Every structure is written in structure tokens, then in C-alpha cells.
Amino acid sequence: MPIRNTDHAWGSINKAFHWILALLIIGMGFLGWYMTWLPNAPGKIKIYALHKSIGLTILALVLLRILWRQFDRRPSELPMPHWQAVAARGVHIALYGVMLLMPLSGWLFNSAGNFPLQWFGLFHVPSLTDGENPALKAIAGITHLILFWVLLVAFVLHAGGALKHHFIDRDSTLRRMLPWGTRAEKSSPPPAMTATHSTPNSSSPTEVKS
Amino acid sequence: MKTVLLFVLASGFCASAGARDWSTDAAASKLGFSGTYQNEKFEGQFKKFDAVISFDAADLSKAKFDVTVDVASVNTANEERDGSLKDKEFFDFAKFPKAHFVTSAFRKAADGSIEADGTLTVRDKSKPVTLKVKFSEAGDKATLDADTKLNRLDFDVGSGDWKDTSIIGADVLVHAHLSLTAKAG
Ligand code: HEM
Ligand code: HEM
Numbered sequence: 001m002p003i004r005n006t007d008h009a010w011g012s013i014n015k016a017f018h019w020i021l022a023l024l025i026i027g028m029g030f031l032g033w034y035m036t037w038l039p040n041a042p043g044k045i046k047i048y049a050l051h052k053s054i055g056l057t058i059l060a061l062v063l064l065r066i067l068w069r070q071f072d073r074r075p076s077e078l079p080m081p082h083w084q085a086v087a088a089r090g091v092h093i094a095l096y097g098v099m100l101l102m103p104l105s106g107w108l109f110n111s112a113g114n115f116p117l118q119w120f121g122l123f124h125v126p127s128l129t130d131g132e133n134p135a136l137k138a139i140a141g142i143t144h145l146i147l148f149w150v151l152l153v154a155f156v157l158h159a160g161g162a163l164k165h166h167f168i169d170r171d172s173t174l175r176r177m178l179p180w181g182t183r184a185e186k187s188s189p190p191p192a193m194t195a196t197h198s199t200p201n202s203s204s205p206t207e208v209k210s
Numbered sequence: 211m212k213t214v215l216l217f218v219l220a221s222g223f224c225a226s227a228g229a230r231d232w233s234t235d236a237a238a239s240k241l242g243f244s245g246t247y248q249n250e251k252f253e254g255q256f257k258k259f260d261a262v263i264s265f266d267a268a269d270l271s272k273a274k275f276d277v278t279v280d281v282a283s284v285n286t287a288n289e290e291r292d293g294s295l296k297d298k299e300f301f302d303f304a305k306f307p308k309a310h311f312v313t314s315a316f317r318k319a320a321d322g323s324i325e326a327d328g329t330l331t332v333r334d335k336s337k338p339v340t341l342k343v344k345f346s347e348a349g350d351k352a353t354l355d356a357d358t359k360l361n362r363l364d365f366d367v368g369s370g371d372w373k374d375t376s377i378i379g380a381d382v383l384v385h386a387h388l389s390l391t392a393k394a395g
Contacts, residue, residue: 040294042371042374042376045248113288113289114252115288116248118249121249132288132289134289
């Protein structure tokens with residue numbers, strides 16, 4: 001598998017970013033909900049600390065991912081109706097935005113609440129505010145929650161779109177993102193493909209064959 | 211004539227008592243403390259306390275501090291933390307609204323500094339506590355700085371699971387800074 005993206009395949013770095021972040025973020029959604037229900041006890045504080053440490057890790061990875069993407073252009077889209085391509089791009093932008101803002105709002109919330117912050121207990125992470133700030137805390141807290149719902153909607157559209165490509169369009173959109181699959185199946189484009197409108201510069205997918 | 215006599219008697223009595231009484235200027239005084247939370251230092255203070263101070267550096271045997279603290283006035287600049295402090299695992303405001311410190315003896319340490327031995331009562335726990343005292347007097351005004359280190363576990367502040375010192379450290383440094391004015395007489 002190439003390290004960098006090619007015109008037809010996602011490189012290993014991009015795939016690693018995608019799937020590590022996807023797993024961490026989905027895990028964080030569950031962890032975030034679960035932890036707020038815990039009774040107030042040291043165990044709760046430890047789980048919060050874990051949530052924050054993972055969240056900061058996500059922030060760092062997302063920044064690296066966005067940086068990497070500036071140098072590694074994504075493969076061209078597979079043929080699909082224009083509105084779908086636009087929708088997919090919109091959802092990708094939303095996902096990038098939420099991936100950045102979710103941890104930032106959490107960090108801000110934590111700072112404005114005047115809680116300490118450490119990365120897995122290894123080093124101190126500075127506060128974004130000058131001590132306690134109740135008004136900002138309220139805003140950051142609500143933002144963190146709203147962003148989570150935005151994330152959820154974007155994620156459903158995104159994963160739903162990926163599954164639609166796989167099972168209905170039967171193209172290689174999902175397969176080429178999967179960690180173990182660099183290549184498309186040998187099968188020729190399914191009949192459904194002919195019905196879709198192809199843009200002039202996107203001929204039928206010519207994946208590298210095994 | 212009578213009043214003058216009374217005054218002379220009264221001041222004579224005070225002089226023989228050997229300690230000056232001081233009143234505390236609440237706005238310029240602070241009863242602060244610092245502890246650690248998740249291994250990071252935090253600071254807090256008790257906004258309401260009442261200090262009865264009798265002190266004259268010339269005669270320590272008559273000195274006395276008697277301080278009553280309204281524990282519900284605690285503020286650590288963190289809403290959740292302050293909320294927890296009222297619970298029964300911590301100060302239990304409802305059951306133990308006051309903490310109390312009273313000195314039993316003052317002495318000069320080897321290095322010339324003054325130390326005050328006393329008893330601190332928090333919740334229903336009383337323990338001997340020694341303060342390092344710095345008293346600077348200028349006419350009618352004085353400042354008093356007192357420092358000590360406490361172990362919160364000695365006073366059951368943080369019981370049950372909260373004994374876990376990896377979250378809240380055991381040591382609490384107390385620092386009081388009082389701005390005093392001599393009472394007339
Ligand atoms: C992509 C990263 C993150 C995701 C997906 C995420 C998700 C969530 C979710 C679903 C909740 C529960 C809903 C809510 O109360 O808002 C939550 C709560 C929380 N998150 Fe995050 N979070 C992330 C990053 C962070 C970071 C980096 C911090 C702090 C440095 C943080 C701090 C918090 C705190 C303190 C709460 C509790 C809010 C409360 O008790 O009301 N989060 N998070
Ligand atoms: C089971 C869950 C997921 C599946 C099946 C999935 C699948 C995919 C696929 C197939 C692509 C390639 C799209 C293309 O070729 O245009 C992709 C891209 C992308 N995915 Fe996911 N994904 C999942 C979860 C997530 C999550 C949780 C996030 C972030 C919160 C995410 C963020 C992204 C982003 C930002 C891109 C665009 C990459 C770029 O163009 O730079 N994905 N995903």
C-alpha cells in the first residue's frame with residue numbers, strides 16, 4: 001500500500017489517520033455520555049481525565065491530519081451524481097470542523113471551569129482562560145454538547161453514504177478506504193454505474209489491479 | 211474625675227494583662243489555603259471568619275488567637291469543587307458549619323520566630339496544630355501572618371473514596387494574613 005495517496009487509492013498515512021481518529025472519536029462519544037452519569041467520586045474524575053487526555057490526543061492528530069492533507073491530495077472521487085459529490089464534500093468539511101472544534105470547546109470548558117488539565121498525567125496542559133469564567137464556561141459547555149449532535153448527524157450521513165456506495169452503487173469508495181484493501185475488486189463497474197452521470201474528467205474507475 | 215480614674219484603672223488593668231486586643235479589618239484580611247487537585251496546585255479561601263486576637267510581642271504568655279471559620283464561605287474558584295466541599299464527605303456544611311482554632315501557648319523558636327500551639331477543630335475532629343506567626347506592629351496598626359500545614363485526612367475532609375490522595379493531595383497549606391487595628395483601651 002502506498003504511503004501517500006495516489007489518484008485512485010488512499011495512502012496508508014491517510015488511512016491510519018482516518019481510522020484511528022474514527023475509532024477514537026466514536027469511543028469518545030460513548031465515553032463522554034457515560035462519564036457524565038457517574039456519581040461524583042474519584043473514579044469519575046479519573047475517567048474525565050481520560051476523556052480529556054484522549055480528546056487532546058485527537059486534537060493533535062487532527063491538526064497533523066489537516067497539515068498532511070495539504071501535501072497529500074485526496075484521490076479523485078469516483079463517478080457519482082454531482083449533488084452527491086457536493087454533499088460528501090460538505091460532510092467531510094463538517095467532520096473536519098467538528099473534529100477540531102469538539103476538543104477545543106472541551107478544552108475551553110475545562111479552562112473556564114478552572115479545572116487542571118494534564119495529558120495522561122504526564123504533563124500539564126495550559127489553561128485557555130485566566131482562571132474561572134462562568135459565562136464562558138456555560139457557552140463552551142453548550143458548544144461541546146451541540147457539536148456532539150452535529151458530529152452525530154454528520155457521522156450518520158457520512159457512514160450512511162459510505163455504505164450506500166458500497167451496497168447500492170457497488171463502487172469502491174468504501175473498499176479503497178478500508179485498512180486492508182488498497183484495490184478495487186476485479187469486477188467491472190456494475191450496471192447501476194452506467195445510469196449515473198459521469199463528469200467529463202472522471203472516466204470509469206481504473207483501479208490498480210492485484 | 212471619676213471617668214479619669216476609671217480610665218487609669220482600666221488601662222492599668224490592660225497593661226497588666228500584657229496583651230493588646232486587636233480587631234480585624236475583614237476587607238484587608240484573608241484566610242487562604244492551597245492544596246493539590248490532580249497533582250496541580252489550587253488555591254482557595256474562607257471568605258467569612260471571625261478572629262479574636264490578643265497579642266503583644268513583649269509578653270507572649272498572654273497572647274491568644276481564637277478564630278472561628280464559617281466553612282460554607284469556602285471558595286476555590288471552581289463551581290464543581292466548591293459544590294463537593296459542602297457534601298458530607300468533605301466539610302458537611304449542614305452538620306458542621308464552623309471550624310475553630312484556639313491557641314494554648316506561644317513560644318519563641320530557636321531561630322527567633324514565634325510559634326503558636328493550638329487546637330484546630332474541623333467537623334468533629336480536633337487536632338493539635340502549630341502556627342508560624344509573624345506579627346508586625348506599627349502604632350495602632352499591625353499585620354499578622356500565620357502559616358501552617360495540615361493533613362486533610364486528620365480532619366476527615368474527604369472521606370470514603372475521597373481519601374484517595376492521587377486526586378486530592380493530603381497536604382493543605384494554610385496561610386492567614388490579617389490586617390489589624392488596636393482596640394482602644
Ligand atoms: C473529539 C473529542 C471529544 C469528543 C467527541 C467529546 C465528547 C463528549 C461528549 C459526548 C460529552 C457528553 C455530553 C456533554 O456533556 O457535552 C462530553 C463531555 C465533556 N467533555 Fe468532551 N469530547 C471531546 C473532547 C474533550 C476535551 C479535549 C475535553 C477537555 C480538555 C473535554 C471535556 C469534557 C468535559 C469536561 C465534559 C463534561 C461536561 C459536563 O460534565 O457537563 N472533551 N464530551
Ligand atoms: C464506520 C465509520 C466510517 C466509515 C465507514 C467511513 C468511511 C469513509 C470513506 C469510505 C471515506 C472516503 C470518502 C471518499 O473517498 O471520498 C471517508 C473519508 C473521510 N472520513 Fe470517514 N468513515 C467513518 C467514520 C468517520 C469518522 C467518525 C470521521 C470523523 C469524525 C470520519 C471522517 C472522514 C473525513 C474527514 C473524510 C474525508 C477525508 C479527506 O477527504 O481528506 N470518518 N470515510
